[in-house]
Amino acid sequence: MAMLIQVATFLQEYLYESGHKIKKNDNAVRLGVISTAMINPAAIIRPADSHGDVIISAVASRDLKAAQKYAKQYGIPKAYGSYEELLVEPGIDAVYISLPNGMHAAWATRALQAGKHVLLEKPFTANADEAKALVALAKEKNLVLVEAFHWQWHPAAHTVKSLLQSGKYGEIIRTEARMTTPVGTMPKSDIRWKWDLAGGSFMDMTYVVSATRYFLDAGTPKEIVYANARPMKEDKRVDEAMDAVLKFEVGNTGRVVDARVWTDMARPNIGWVIPRLWELPSIEIETEKAVIYFYNFMMPHLYHYISVYDKVSKETTYLKAYKGGPLWGTRGESWWSTYRWQLEAFIDKIRGKDPVHWVTLESSVAQMETIDAVYEKSGLGKRQGHA
Known part of the structure; x- marks a missing residue:
């Protein structure tokens, strides 16, 4: 059933959140997406449509043509043929990483080293040793790093x-x-x-x-x-x-x-x-x-x-x-997905606010x-x- 409800969420995102696009603020957080994974539209692209403080600025793949096709499909301004290119882009403030499990630690590490805040898909890493090293780096860099347990x-x-x-x-x-x-x-x-x-x-x-x-x-x-x-x-x-x-x-x-x-x-x-x-x-x-x-x-x-x-x-x-x-309390809308609630907290944290909830x-x-x-x-x- 897990796969079926994921598909249902894609439909929900399309019908509701993509229909609530709002004007972006001048100082909106510019976010890059590392991977062209199937989860991205539901997890970050559609939720960002209804958030005035976040703009999906770029997407990266190890295949430039795939990234370009993806960017065109979802209206993302820039496409990169490598993850490294996205990470050195000075206009990117944060990244969402939805790579396969075993690649989470390596690319979250590179993102933090590049000075980017990171919203990292679950599971956090492949094992606890990787998790401890990643956490130490995030604290050293004083950057936001959070595991995407959206629910x-x-x-x-x-x-x-x-x-x-x-x-x-x-x-x-x-x-x-x-x-x-x-x-x-x-x-x-x-x-x-x-x-x-x-x-x-x-x-x-x-x-x-x-x-x-x-x-x-x-x-x-x-x-x-x-x-x-x-x-x-x-x-x-x-x-x-x-x-x-x-x-x-x-x-x-x-x-x-x-x-x-x-x-x-x-x-x-x-x-x-x-x-x-x-x-x-x-x-x-x-x-x-x-x-x-x-x-x-x-x-x-x-x-x-x-x-x-x-x-x-x-x-x-x-x-x-x-x-x-x-x-x-009074924040949010009943049509928000779990991913949209998560994005609200992630941007709050980047802005230096105290989120109502946080995965430490x-x-x-x-x-x-x-x-x-x-x-x-x-x-x-x-x-x-x-x-």
């Missing part, structure tokens, strides 16, 4: 977090997060399956770890109870699916919570025929007094619901949040440490970077 900026995510923080439902007991894609949806030629590009289901679907840690307000797990990988037949080093249970220490009392996370980039159909189309990325959080279920936490702007089952009254209430919420560098390091630990426990070993 964390959406009002629905903040609504769930506020329910947990309210204390009304007691302490968290356990969590379970899932993300799947029906078998055959993603061809085995896709970069997500490539070992040398840090591929694998747990890398691509790292949202399950992000959601778990966000709602637990946790760093790295205290223990990986188990991590069972289902390797792909074509390359046993790459996980087609991953099922793991992690123990997180939360709060100030040393209390431990069990968190199950599972991903599947080739989820088997029912009876070999019926795809599990209902399995949108979701997380269930059980507390002492309730069970809270956040359906489609990854792309809540398309559709989501938050159900709260009260263990005492045995009643279930439903919530939705497309605008405002406990953090954004320390959190991104902890995220990669968690992923490394799961891969090590599974026997596959942590992923490796690629220039």
